[in-house]
Amino acid sequence: MASIDVLSSRFSTFQSMHLLDLRKQSFVDWPFRDECKCTPDKMANAGFVHCPSENEPDVACCFYCLIELEGWEPDDDPWSEHLKRSPDCGFLTNINDFTEMTVVDFCRMEKARLKIFIKKIGHKKMACLREEVDRTLQSLQSLFDTL
Numbered sequence: 001m002a003s004i005d006v007l008s009s010r011f012s013t014f015q016s017m018h019l020l021d022l023r024k025q026s027f028v029d030w031p032f033r034d035e036c037k038c039t040p041d042k043m044a045n046a047g048f049v050h051c052p053s054e055n056e057p058d059v060a061c062c063f064y065c066l067i068e069l070e071g072w073e074p075d076d077d078p079w080s081e082h083l084k085r086s087p088d089c090g091f092l093t094n095i096n097d098f099t100e101m102t103v104v105d106f107c108r109m110e111k112a113r114l115k116i117f118i119k120k121i122g123h124k125k126m127a128c129l130r131e132e133v134d135r136t137l138q139s140l141q142s143l144f145d146t147l
């Protein structure tokens with residue numbers, strides 16, 4: 001799962017990934033090619049951007065809902081996998097043609113994308129805070145037990 005820093009970086013760089021060609025270009029080193037259901041074209045058409053790391057070469061992330069999927073198999077259908085893991089993604093449910101998008105449409109989508117990002121960051125920060133509280137409680141309990 002992506003860290004807060006990685007998530008923040010992706011949110012910023014994915015602003016231009018509304019463009020299908022840019023998403024396609026991110027899949028230059030994608031391991032699944034011909035004879036697969038998850039080719040670079042199909043991955044990009046389903047809203048994914050290739051975000052490989054040294055340990056995770058097949059990580060793909062939706063530019064819109066920021067869901068991160070890995071462990072792809074040749075028979076995985078990108079659109080179906082995206083829908084299964086993120087059924088409310090605005091990219092999947094948007095019936096507008098992205099090439100016909102007006103400035104107002106784009107601003108609405110960016111506003112929705114920003115809300116998703118803020119929500120994800122908020123959840124991650126709350127999880128960190130809960131862990132810190134648990135650690136502090138355990139530490140205090142240990143301290144009181146020694147008294």
Ligand SMILES: [Zn+2]
Pocket residue numbers: 047062063064065066067082086089090091092
């Ligand atoms: Zn999505």
